[in-house]
Each structure stands twice: as structure tokens, then as C-alpha cells.
Amino acid sequence: MRGFGIQETLVALSIAALVAALGSSAWHGWLRQQQLATFSALLLADLQHARTLALSSDTEIQVCALDARTFPGSGDWTLGWRLERLLGGEPTVLSQQLAPAGRVRVLSTQSLLNGFVFNSRGFARLAGGSFAAGSWTLCAGLPQSRVITLSGSGRLRISDGSPC
Numbered sequence: 001m002r003g004f005g006i007q008e009t010l011v012a013l014s015i016a017a018l019v020a021a022l023g024s025s026a027w028h029g030w031l032r033q034q035q036l037a038t039f040s041a042l043l044l045a046d047l048q049h050a051r052t053l054a055l056s057s058d059t060e061i062q063v064c065a066l067d068a069r070t071f072p073g074s075g076d077w078t079l080g081w082r083l084e085r086l087l088g089g090e091p092t093v094l095s096q097q098l099a100p101a102g103r104v105r106v107l108s109t110q111s112l113l114n115g116f117v118f119n120s121r122g123f124a125r126l127a128g129g130s131f132a133a134g135s136w137t138l139c140a141g142l143p144q145s146r147v148i149t150l151s152g153s154g155r156l157r158i159s160d161g162s163p164c
Helices: 006-057
Strands: 060-065 080-087 090-098 105-108 116-118 134-139 145-150 156-161
Touching: 006 060, 006 080, 006 090, 006 116, 006 134, 006 145, 006 156
Parallel strands: none
Antiparallel strands: 060 080, 060 116, 080 090, 105 134, 134 145, 145 156
16 A cells, blocks of 8 residues: 555644644734734834924924824824924924824823924924923833833933833
């Protein structure tokens, strides 16, 4: 007799199906973790870029959520964000970042709901002129979130947060 019989083939297929099912779950978790890491790095890089532009061009750079004008006070930056140069009261869009497809949700603290401005000295300010300080929490349905914190001096830092 040569080859595999029906019983051996069924056992091999059952084992392969079990390994594929376990691997699929791990793959989706890894994929969400990578989306969270990428999206948080993208937001941090754009915020740092806005501050650098404000310092180097001696102008104010406004940062706001894409939906902040449509739904003021929503605090949801999940759709993306926009960087605008403020010259003579008229905003000029410098860049607009649409959120990449995925399951990452971005929420800001109350103080950053409607965006903020980096002034020419690199300080973060709210529309009324007071210091802008707060954070963004990025969630992807994982045991850990990512938190980007903005201080009133304009400095940014990223850290691990609690589950969302």
C-alpha cells in the first residue's frame, strides 16, 4: 500500500484548520497593534511638525480635528486632522491628514476639543490665549492604548495608556 489513507488525510486537515484558526486570531491582534502604533506615530509626527513650522516661520500654526468645524466640541479626532497657517486672520491649509483605514479611535481631552494653536515661540495656546494642555488617547480595542500628551510649553510625549 502506498500514500495516505482517508483517516490520515482528515487528521492532517483537522490539525491544519486548528493552526489556521489560532493563527488568524493572533494575526488580527498583531494587525491592530501595528495600526495603533502607526497612527499614534503619525499624529505625534504631525504635531511636532506643526510646532517646528511655528518656530521656524515665526507664524501661528493651528491644529484641529477634521470634524471640529462640522461638529464643534465632539473631541473625536478619528477622521483625521488639519494643520493651518494663520496669517492675517485667514487660515491657509498646510496639510490635512485623513485617518488610515482601521479600527483606531482618537479622542482628545476637553481642553483640545476644538483644536489649538502653536504660536511663534512654540507654545500651545487655545483660542482665548490661555495655555493649551491636554492629551489624545488612541484606542484600537487592545489591552493597552497610546496617549500623546501636550504640555502648555508645546512639548509632546507619547506613552502607553490603560485600556479604552
